[in-house]
Amino acid sequence: MTHAVPPLAELRALKREGLARDPGRTRALLGELVDPLDLEAAGALLSAPTAHEQLSGVPGLTGGRVALLGSSTLHQLPHLLTAAMVRDGILPDVRSAGFDQWQWEIMSGAPELKDHRPDLTALLLDDHALYGRIADPLDIDAVEAACAAFPGTLREWTAACHELLGGLTVLCTVPLSPLSRDRIVDYRTKARLDAAWYRMNAEILDIGGALPATVVLSYTGIAAHAGGTVFGSHRMRHIAGQVYAPEFLRAYADELSRVARAQLGGAKKCLVLDLDDTLWGGILGDDGLAALRIGGAYPGSAHQELQELARDLAAQGVVLAIASKNDDDTVREAVATHPDMVLSPSSFAAVRANWAPKPGNVRELATELNLGRDALVFVDDSPVERGLMRRALPEVTTVELPPDAAGFAAHVAARGDFGVLALTGEDRDRARLYQAGARRAEARDNAADLEEYLQDLGSRLTVEAAGPLNTERISQLFGKTNQFNLTGRRFTVDDIARPAAGAGFYAARLTDRFGDNGLIAALALSAEPRGGWRIDNLVLSCRVFSRGVEDCLVALLLRAARRRGAPAVLAAFHPTPKNHRFADFYLRHGFIEAASGQVASGQDVRQDTGQDVRQDFRHDLDDIADPPRWIGVAEPEGAFHAH
Amino acid sequence: MPIDSERLDSERLDSGTLDPGPLDPERLDYDAVAVNVTRIVADLLEVDEAGLTPATLLADIEGWDSVNQMRLLLHLERDLAASLDYDRFLSAASLGQLTSLARHTMAGLA
Numbered sequence: 185m186t187h188a189v190p191p192l193a194e195l196r197a198l199k200r201e202g203l204a205r206d207p208g209r210t211r212a213l214l215g216e217l218v219d220p221l222d223l224e225a226a227g228a229l230l231s232a233p234t235a236h237e238q239l240s241g242v243p244g245l246t247g248g249r250v251a252l253l254g255s256s257t258l259h260q261l262p263h264l265l266t267a268a269m270v271r272d273g274i275l276p277d278v279r280s281a282g283f284d285q286w287q288w289e290i291m292s293g294a295p296e297l298k299d300h301r302p303d304l305t306a307l308l309l310d311d312h313a314l315y316g317r318i319a320d321p322l323d324i325d326a327v328e329a330a331c332a333a334f335p336g337t338l339r340e341w342t343a344a345c346h347e348l349l350g351g352l353t354v355l356c357t358v359p360l361s362p363l364s365r366d367r368i369v370d371y372r373t374k375a376r377l378d379a380a381w382y383r384m385n386a387e388i389l390d391i392g393g394a395l396p397a398t399v400v401l402s403y404t405g406i407a408a409h410a411g412g413t414v415f416g417s418h419r420m421r422h423i424a425g426q427v428y429a430p431e432f433l434r435a436y437a438d439e440l441s442r443v444a445r446a447q448l449g450g451a452k453k454c455l456v457l458d459l460d461d462t463l464w465g466g467i468l469g470d471d472g473l474a475a476l477r478i479g480g481a482y483p484g485s486a487h488q489e490l491q492e493l494a495r496d497l498a499a500q501g502v503v504l505a506i507a508s509k510n511d512d513d514t515v516r517e518a519v520a521t522h523p524d525m526v527l528s529p530s531s532f533a534a535v536r537a538n539w540a541p542k543p544g545n546v547r548e549l550a551t552e553l554n555l556g557r558d559a560l561v562f563v564d565d566s567p568v569e570r571g572l573m574r575r576a577l578p579e580v581t582t583v584e585l586p587p588d589a590a591g592f593a594a595h596v597a598a599r600g601d602f603g604v605l606a607l608t609g610e611d612r613d614r615a616r617l618y619q620a621g622a623r624r625a626e627a628r629d630n631a632a633d634l635e636e637y638l639q640d641l642g643s644r645l646t647v648e649a650a651g652p653l654n655t656e657r658i659s660q661l662f663g664k665t666n667q668f669n670l671t672g673r674r675f676t677v678d679d680i681a682r683p684a685a686g687a688g689f690y691a692a693r694l695t696d697r698f699g700d701n702g703l704i705a706a707l708a709l710s711a712e713p714r715g716g717w718r719i720d721n722l723v724l725s726c727r728v729f730s731r732g733v734e735d736c737l738v739a740l741l742l743r744a745a746r747r748r749g750a751p752a753v754l755a756a757f758h759p760t761p762k763n764h765r766f767a768d769f770y771l772r773h774g775f776i777e778a779a780s781g782q783v784a785s786g787q788d789v790r791q792d793t794g795q796d797v798r799q800d801f802r803h804d805l806d807d808i809a810d811p812p813r814w815i816g817v818a819e820p821e822g823a824f825h826a827h
Numbered sequence: 828m829p830i831d832s833e834r835l836d837s838e839r840l841d842s843g844t845l846d847p848g849p850l851d852p853e854r855l856d857y858d859a860v861a862v863n864v865t866r867i868v869a870d871l872l873e874v875d876e877a878g879l880t881p882a883t884l885l886a887d888i889e890g891w892d893s894v895n896q897m898r899l900l901l902h903l904e905r906d907l908a909a910s911l912d913y914d915r916f917l918s919a920a921s922l923g924q925l926t927s928l929a930r931h932t933m934a935g936l937a
Contacts, residue, residue: 192870196870221901221902221905224898225870225871225902228871228873228898229873232873259894259897260898419910419913420897420901423897423900423913424897426897430901
């Protein structure tokens, strides 16, 4: 896109007018900045208190607190990270520990970072962190010993960091600088150094699987996104202790932003694909089915590669849909019959093939799939269609594809829009779940009335307490559910595995005659001092909306509380940018609004809006509605308990 | 004539054409260098360009610190597509001296 005004200058002008006037434009401008120095300058602009004030509370921007630690000078990183995160829909509050203070900061109880209560703490080390422990860099035995010991040090550090700061800890493997290797003259010793270094990094990567709430990034993956660059100029290293190249730090900031997005529930869920010259080469309507190019020689190979990527994303839980300017029956025939198609009709949860403008089609797709429009990623080779989508639906992520199809798949994959912290069984099954959803919709359309349909579904609900097998999924449900999420409060795997005294976490599973929907709801419960129960958060997957599951859960919970002699159940609604549809949920279920004095304060409620507009409710358990007749419940008496 | 006392081309500043683009070393435009240096300093430190003169001491600009000094070095070098003499960069106390260094660098005299 050509600009009369460079993006950075436009951003400065926008800031003078007030960034909140057009946050979509702010994010779009950030998306156009590629050079790390420009991105750093943009981040500096956005980090200023005035800009932060302008953007806080803006719809579409979630708040997030980040702590940064390192062994070299990282003063560009907070700004780069701010620019990347605002672009990706998060308004961060970033705090850094001092130069090379990473170990001291955590060993001394995190004096700089503790009161920041970071959602995410990132540690970026360079080889000085190792060589600082070795008297003689030529003493290869000592280097090997230090490399062998370092992962243990990092593991202890990570555990202590997590204990002190909570949230997610993000480590990164450590690159060996050329000078450290090149000072050795013989190849045998060089090889021993490299081998020790690779072993060390492999063990660092293992820490992610061994400790809760820990993600380990590989510096080689980040460098690949930085054009292969890791280290900065030697002059900046000498002048300022700056080891990493701005390009590497930019790619690292992008990766941290993706991790934060996955953690804060902003991962995308659905890939909407154009067909002609995107998923296949050629124009179906003009060239005919036989002329389409999929596989074989380039460019067919490039389109096939994109199909293979879509297939693999779907296998990991990404929902696929088609938005194409074509006749519907022609498209369905082509997808079903072309012998080189990697994807098949069953790969797609929804298809919109017609001649209407694509934004309207994509809006309908979101409704049909019951997904927020900001969960969609739109991929189309046509710059005109992309421009139209950006203008009409800025909340949809529109991918700026490279001009040559050869790069389509690599470009879409590198964006990391669908990144999650850990994949669950439910994620892998999602494509099947959405197909079952389509069959349910068909049954609904054929049923005479809604209740008959619901009866006919044969729904069965099972409530289960959190345990080793479902903790990951419960944390993910709290993290990824945006619409039916009554307080916006997220819980990490660690929060759930080690709940505070008197607290408990529950999940609910729903099956019906079309299959198992998996875990579809999560509930956080705690005990009040005077014996009451408190719902700290209740989330319900959008897949099972309109089936009365939430009514059933509340009825079960209220009954359980009464049976165990609790005087009341307390709850709160905390508005977030997405949950307004459910603002009256507790009122509809017989709760009454409680004056704030009636409710114990001090709850750590995440405030996505930046404003304290939380509403408190209580239910005195006198009159409890029956659960819906069409949902069978396994062990309805034993479902919930607060200690 | 001492370079510090040279005035910026205020007409260019006022006309709104604040981005003269990268400098062409074949055709040195000293005024453009001055405008660029001033703009980069103003942008990086988020101060009003109009308040900056060649006599402005860098240390007097709000927000000036060692981190911003390094940022300025990187941005100036990118804009000039040349490496600045580090000692002379560190000893440049005023905007005028910085501009002078940039001009000398462009002319290959630094």
